[in-house]
Amino acid sequence: MADNPTPHLDMPIEAAPPKKKKGMVRRAFLVGSALLVGGGVFGVYWSDSSARARAKTLTETGNDRNFLGWMKIAEDDTVTVYSPHIDFGQGSHTALGQMLADELDADWSKVRVEQAPADTAFANTPLGKGFLAEMSGAPGVINALPGALIAMIARSLPLQITGGSSAVRYTGQVGMRTVGAAVRLALIEEAADRLGVPTSELTTADSKVIHAKSGKALRYGELAAGAAERSLSSDPVLKTRDQFTLIGKPVPRLDIPAKVDGSAVYGIDLVLPEMRVATIAAAPVRGGKLLSVDEKPALAVTGLEKVIKLDDAVIVVAKRYWQAQKGLKALSPQFSDGGHGNVSSASIYSAQEALRKAGKPENEGGEGDVDAAFGVAGAKTLTAEYRVPFLHHAMMEPFALTGHYAQGKLTLWGGLQDPLSTRARAAKAAGIAMDDVVFNPMIMGGGFGRRFPDMTEIIDQVALLAKQVPYPVKLIWSREEEVRHGTYRPQSSAQLKATLGQDGRISAWRTDYVQSGDAEGETSFIYAIPATSRRHFSYQSNQMDGPWRSVNSTQIGFCNESFIDELAHSAGEDPYQFRRKHLPAGSRHLKVLDTVAQRAGWGSPLPEGVGRGIAIVESFGTIVAEVIEASVREDGSPKVLKAWAVVDCGTTVNPLNAEAQIAGGLIMGLSSAIGEAITLDKGAVVQSNFNDYNILKLADAPPMIDVHFLESGAKIGGIGEPGVPPASPALANALFAATGKRIRTLPILTQAKA
Amino acid sequence: MAIEFKVNGRDVSVEADADTPLLWALREDLQLTGTKFGCGIAACGACSVHVDGQITRSCSVPISEIAGRSVTTIEGLKGSDGALHTVQRAWIEAQVPQCGYCQSGQIMAAVALIEATGSPSDAQIDEAMTNICRCGTYPRIRKAILAATGQAAAALQGDA
Numbered sequence: 001m002a003d004n005p006t007p008h009l010d011m012p013i014e015a016a017p018p019k020k021k022k023g024m025v026r027r028a029f030l031v032g033s034a035l036l037v038g039g040g041v042f043g044v045y046w047s048d049s050s051a052r053a054r055a056k057t058l059t060e061t062g063n064d065r066n067f068l069g070w071m072k073i074a075e076d077d078t079v080t081v082y083s084p085h086i087d088f089g090q091g092s093h094t095a096l097g098q099m100l101a102d103e104l105d106a107d108w109s110k111v112r113v114e115q116a117p118a119d120t121a122f123a124n125t126p127l128g129k130g131f132l133a134e135m136s137g138a139p140g141v142i143n144a145l146p147g148a149l150i151a152m153i154a155r156s157l158p159l160q161i162t163g164g165s166s167a168v169r170y171t172g173q174v175g176m177r178t179v180g181a182a183v184r185l186a187l188i189e190e191a192a193d194r195l196g197v198p199t200s201e202l203t204t205a206d207s208k209v210i211h212a213k214s215g216k217a218l219r220y221g222e223l224a225a226g227a228a229e230r231s232l233s234s235d236p237v238l239k240t241r242d243q244f245t246l247i248g249k250p251v252p253r254l255d256i257p258a259k260v261d262g263s264a265v266y267g268i269d270l271v272l273p274e275m276r277v278a279t280i281a282a283a284p285v286r287g288g289k290l291l292s293v294d295e296k297p298a299l300a301v302t303g304l305e306k307v308i309k310l311d312d313a314v315i316v317v318a319k320r321y322w323q324a325q326k327g328l329k330a331l332s333p334q335f336s337d338g339g340h341g342n343v344s345s346a347s348i349y350s351a352q353e354a355l356r357k358a359g360k361p362e363n364e365g366g367e368g369d370v371d372a373a374f375g376v377a378g379a380k381t382l383t384a385e386y387r388v389p390f391l392h393h394a395m396m397e398p399f400a401l402t403g404h405y406a407q408g409k410l411t412l413w414g415g416l417q418d419p420l421s422t423r424a425r426a427a428k429a430a431g432i433a434m435d436d437v438v439f440n441p442m443i444m445g446g447g448f449g450r451r452f453p454d455m456t457e458i459i460d461q462v463a464l465l466a467k468q469v470p471y472p473v474k475l476i477w478s479r480e481e482e483v484r485h486g487t488y489r490p491q492s493s494a495q496l497k498a499t500l501g502q503d504g505r506i507s508a509w510r511t512d513y514v515q516s517g518d519a520e521g522e523t524s525f526i527y528a529i530p531a532t533s534r535r536h537f538s539y540q541s542n543q544m545d546g547p548w549r550s551v552n553s554t555q556i557g558f559c560n561e562s563f564i565d566e567l568a569h570s571a572g573e574d575p576y577q578f579r580r581k582h583l584p585a586g587s588r589h590l591k592v593l594d595t596v597a598q599r600a601g602w603g604s605p606l607p608e609g610v611g612r613g614i615a616i617v618e619s620f621g622t623i624v625a626e627v628i629e630a631s632v633r634e635d636g637s638p639k640v641l642k643a644w645a646v647v648d649c650g651t652t653v654n655p656l657n658a659e660a661q662i663a664g665g666l667i668m669g670l671s672s673a674i675g676e677a678i679t680l681d682k683g684a685v686v687q688s689n690f691n692d693y694n695i696l697k698l699a700d701a702p703p704m705i706d707v708h709f710l711e712s713g714a715k716i717g718g719i720g721e722p723g724v725p726p727a728s729p730a731l732a733n734a735l736f737a738a739t740g741k742r743i744r745t746l747p748i749l750t751q752a753k754a
Numbered sequence: 755m756a757i758e759f760k761v762n763g764r765d766v767s768v769e770a771d772a773d774t775p776l777l778w779a780l781r782e783d784l785q786l787t788g789t790k791f792g793c794g795i796a797a798c799g800a801c802s803v804h805v806d807g808q809i810t811r812s813c814s815v816p817i818s819e820i821a822g823r824s825v826t827t828i829e830g831l832k833g834s835d836g837a838l839h840t841v842q843r844a845w846i847e848a849q850v851p852q853c854g855y856c857q858s859g860q861i862m863a864a865v866a867l868i869e870a871t872g873s874p875s876d877a878q879i880d881e882a883m884t885n886i887c888r889c890g891t892y893p894r895i896r897k898a899i900l901a902a903t904g905q906a907a908a909a910l911q912g913d914a
């Protein structure tokens with residue numbers, strides 16, 4: 001990934017931008033770009049008075065005062081922070097609240113974080129900018145666009161909103177901190193006028209403006225109404241690291257108490273008066289259509305009210321879920337296979353191999369002359385092929401979305417990743433205007449990349465269903481439906497080829513990979529190698545491939561970090577030392593690698609049959625190295641004994657939560673490597689539920705995971721995703737160390753049985 | 755048909771087909787939605803409750819088998835004064851939940867384990883805690899169980 005020159009993204013968290021005169025400061029948020037015309041992201045956003053007015057009407061009650069659609073202060077000092085991101089368990093709401101409240105000097109016990117209403121007044125402009133700049137590498141152009149347009153463009157990208165570990169990196173760093181600091185200044189100005197003292201004599205703490213000289217203090221709640229009338233600075237001085245009171249502190253997550261007593265209400269839990277429950281069976285082969293269905297057997301089931309035919313699915317509506325399930329099971333719908341009846345996992349791998357051998361890549365990247373290096377006489381060349389299957393997200397809460405259509409308006413309730421796109425998609429499906437769709441976001445039981453509206457057919461299904469029934473209706477996908485109609489991590493394969501020069505270093509490396517989407521630039525190739533080549537061959541099966549926690553970094557990380565292990569062994573070197581010598585001296589990568597090796601006691605003797613593996617992957621701006629100790633049981637299954645992770649994400653906003661995200665990601669990576677696979681037969685998914693889609697359980701997870709953060713102060717990286725990719729290669733490398741058997745096809749369990 | 759049983763100490767009567775799983779009677783008829791649906795085939799544990807003190811996957815027990823018995827759900831774990839159960843407190847202390855969807859079931863399983871064993875060993879935790887957590891909160895689940903049973907020193911070893 002090219003380093004990003006956009007100043008607002010690079011703004012290091014510990015360093016406040018130098019105080020400048022007004023006119024200059026705006027530019028701190030912009031690029032020093034000639035394309036720039038007038039205000040920057042905040043300039044535009046600040047001045048959008050219609051959006052601000054709308055944000056106020058949507059959230060202000062009584063004497064509450066909303067600031068810019070980002071936060072609200074109530075008379076009793078309660079501060080409500082509106083997060084434009086959905087929190088599906090990654091803790092971003094708490095982290096975003098910490099960032100705003102720290103700059104505001106708010107009393108944390110009175111801070112709430114709420115989901116911003118699904119309204120354009122709460123559009124997530126900083127995120128749009130951040131992502132577009134990083135993805136496109138053209139920040140100059142991006143920054144010349146009006147904020148609202150950027151928000152719209154961001155929303156049309158398939159995987160950006162609350163994705164790519166973006167919440168804290170962009171919204172928090174760019175948005176939350178600046179808003180908190182600006183509102184704090186307005187509160188100080190208001191207090192100065194009221195007390196008749198200069199602002200320089202005032203300080204803030206615990207949601208109060210304090211005048212030490214006179215011993216007077218005014219509460220934020222008292223000042224809010226006046227402060228809200230003032231114009232806000234777009235360039236407030238941000239705190240330095242030593243001034244933080246909340247950022248970097250292990251603050252308990254705000255959402256946790258409701259998640260231990262059963263009171264948290266998820267999308268699937270919604271109950272409305274007169275509500276009906278529906279469930280669905282879609283064509284088993286993706287791309288197939290509903291040919292016919294005899295409704296009668298279902299209608300004979302108690303409580304069953306209606307059978308609805310969609311183009312590619314049949315839905316039954318009942319008073320209760322169980323009745324709907326019974327009704328659905330009574331049906332024998334006939335579906336076509338859409339011409340995909342010959343597709344199987346094996347046929348996909350063969351097609352991918354043929355495509356690769358045909359040698360016409362869709363896209364190429366790299367540097368140097370790989371072919372010349374491969375041709376050098378006496379050079380030692382290694383080639384290996386790797387394969388990874390489709391993976392299911394398996395969010396624990398199956399899809400559930402409630403819709404109510406009345407008087408030309410559709411209201412929706414549920415957990416989806418991007419509220420605005422949800423409205424747009426529902427409007428399109430229902431054939432109504434977006435303004436006639438209201439979406440109420442709810443808590444989500446996991447997501448991992450599955451809940452992007454672009455890939456979420458349940459929105460269309462509910463839009464169509466709701467129009468056919470006069471009451472609210474909740475559509476619940478059974479787990480079977482969920483497993484069989486996923487937007488999977490793509491099944492992909494790759495051939496890796498590399499040459500070792502006389503000096504024992506890698507002189508050239510080529511990765512030819514075949515999958516649906518291009519992964520160029522998604523996983524940084526971190527090693528210093530004179531000639532590299534990455535060639536993408538595009539293959540699309542009948543499945544809908546989607547982003548799966550850490551997106552392409554899982555499969556690319558697995559291939560790269562396994563193959564470099566192969567090269568190390570081939571060179572007769574220790575895999576840690578071999579990686580070391582290909583990493584630039586003084587680099588963050590080297591520090592991460594050295595730290596994990598040291599913490600894991602790399603090189604110390606291990607018990608008989610136990611192997612140690614190492615891997616390092618950079619993704620979403622964060623560098624993670626992991627070490628796994630593992631052995632093999634008698635039945636051939638791997639037993640993971642211990643795990644270490646060392647992380648450089650620049651700065652951790654909430655270490656307690658960051659640790660949980662990395663450990664959870666590591667476990668998800670191990671789970672996928674050991675047992676997970678979606679396979680196809682006759683075009684349809686073979687697996688159906690958790691009995692045949694194997695997710696790692698507690699007994700198989702490492703009882704101890706040592707997670708350590710290096711606070712490098714570099715640009716903030718993500719923490720939700722980067723823990724995943726190093727886990728599978730570290731495990732495969734550990735198993736190689738234990739057994740001498742190289743794993744090149746995942747999952748490991750299928751290989752063990754084969 | 756009306757089926758009578760006790761939930762969280764309260765007498766209830768549910769009008770539903772005899773084959774309705776207890777899970778759906780709890781969620782839809784009694785509106786106790788803290789008990790979650792994850793798989794419907796007794797494979798994930800999200801729906802775990804106690805039936806006469808025994809850990810039970812409620813998605814796979816028809817209510818006809820529950821008649822006359824006593825069910826405890828996550829909503830019934832708090833004391834009569836509203837105070838959280840020791841295990842719930844340990845869960846907050848260890849900051850276990852991520853998405854939280856599996857956690858009602860995890861907590862019910864942990865309470866049953868602790869009631870049966872007093873202070874469970876690591877091996878007993880491995881054996882009893884078979885509920886799926888997709889967010890990967892397992893190390894903290896283990897830590898919370900050890901902490902809740904006064905094995906704090908052991909709990910400290912698991913760092914994550």
Ligand code: FES
Nearest residue numbers: 792793796799813
């Ligand atoms: S829902 Fe009962 S075990 Fe999964």
Ligand code: FES
Nearest residue numbers: 853854887888889
């Ligand atoms: S906390 Fe999300 S599934 Fe366990």
